Amino acid sequence: MNKPKDLQNHEFLVKAPVVVVAGLVSVPIWIAMDFFCNAMHFNNDEALATAITIFFMAAIFVGRYFAELLIIHVKDLRTLAIAIAIVLIASGIGLFAQLAFPFEGAAALHILLYWFPFLIGSISLGMLIKVVRTIGKRELQEARSQAAHSKSELHLLQSQLSPHFLFNTLNNLYGLSITQHEKIPPLLLKLADLLRYSVYDAGETFVPLKDELAYIENYIEFEKIRIGERLALVTDIENIADANIKIAPMLLIVFIENAFKHSKNTPDEKIFVNISLKTWNDLILFSVRNSYGKSEAENTILGKNSGFGLPNVTKRLELLYPNEHELTIKAEAADYQIALRLKAK
Incomplete structure (x- = not known):
């Protein structure tokens, strides 16, 4: 079933800021990657930096998509965030270990040892961002709901004060009216x-x-x-x-x-x-x-x-x-x- 045009436009407006932020963030990432490629003396450093940046940002969005699927089925988002953070840290350690002690062997395996932890780490980062953001939204929603409940309860309590006072006072006045x-x-x-x-x-x-x-x-x-x-x-x-x-x-x-x-x-x-x-x-x-x-x-x-x-x-x-x-x-x-x-x- 096709979605109404107004709903499609609304979804685009919701996602458009994410795309803009991603574009802005990719600039400093590209600069960092270009600096890294220069430091490692890689050939075609600008092209490689561009490829790494595109790969990284794409993996981030893939991670966000995976996180959306997990959030539907997982109730304890804090535990999920901790698990994703552990995977992210492990991927980072693996990547830096390979950079510090490069593998000397087949070129294909050499590339795999570089790119695999980078891919897993990028996807994990995207998932972690989405999960943490969802946790924050839920906590904010719960806080607002609790505040609204407390406010309505408070208004109810305050509305009961005057009738209570009036009831007691009228009882007293009735007794005095006789004596x-x-x-x-x-x-x-x-x-x-x-x-x-x-x-x-x-x-x-x-x-x-x-x-x-x-x-x-x-x-x-x-x-x-x-x-x-x-x-x-x-x-x-x-x-x-x-x-x-x-x-x-x-x-x-x-x-x-x-x-x-x-x-x-x-x-x-x-x-x-x-x-x-x-x-x-x-x-x-x-x-x-x-x-x-x-x-x-x-x-x-x-x-x-x-x-x-x-x-x-x-x-x-x-x-x-x-x-x-x-x-x-x-x-x-x-x-x-x-x-x-x-x-x-």
């Missing part, structure tokens, strides 16, 4: 500001840390209104003015939200939440400590109340900060602590 309905209007205003940031401003992969801290402070004010005098809050948050210091959006808020969520369920008259954030060199140092009931600690350790937020933020840390973060979580009978160290973007 303390006078708190609902200011809480709704704060909630509107929080949702505006999470929906419109937190869509980027990284946002300025100062914007994230403004969101966190707004959330803390929201919780102060909701919990009231029962809350014993201590914050030690550094004032960040540099917009170049960036962080993944809605990352720290998960830990703070969990701190308020679990601390309010303790039977103690007062609940405490301690929040700290500092920057040091290119690191962001963040910690949260909150009161924690015994039953809450047991449930979290057993995985019953770990919730959606913590697995989400752990996965995002793995995607966005590979080998650039350290998360420590301690759930004890009286309090719950997290410490996060990550590299600023």
Whole structure:
């Protein structure tokens, strides 16, 4: 079956650069061969150099063709490349051995001992070039595929943050609407500001840390209104003015939200939440400590109340900060602590 004309033209365009590169490479090869023939005192050195160059380039293309056939059937291309490299080295050693210690005998055998390793070496070089290039293309394709998968997974995780926050907040508002309905209007205003940031401003992969801290402070004010005098809050948050210091959006808020969520369920008259954030060199140092009931600690350790937020933020840390973060979580009978160290973007 004949291929469509457009497809034939496309194939020519793909192969044309290879032919051009081969033509350019053949010039320095011919110069090297001519120099070699002069040094060896061969007759008709220019003609011989031309013949060797044509022979070499033709063998290279033959090697590329053989490699294409092998690539279809061989899965482990790295092992194939090593095997071809061994053949190439052996051919080179054989050729140089013949040049250093020329065979004294029949002319036909003399020519064979020169040209056979040269032929095998040239074909092997062409095969090695094709195989190595194919390995590079496959690795690049796999890297792009993995990056695309990670990006789509990250977008999915980020898209889940706002509904999760809204679900928890609406549950809290429902309880307050029954017992303390006078708190609902200011809480709704704060909630509107929080949702505006999470929906419109937190869509980027990284946002300025100062914007994230403004969101966190707004959330803390929201919780102060909701919990009231029962809350014993201590914050030690550094004032960040540099917009170049960036962080993944809605990352720290998960830990703070969990701190308020679990601390309010303790039977103690007062609940405490301690929040700290500092920057040091290119690191962001963040910690949260909150009161924690015994039953809450047991449930979290057993995985019953770990919730959606913590697995989400752990996965995002793995995607966005590979080998650039350290998360420590301690759930004890009286309090719950997290410490996060990550590299600023």
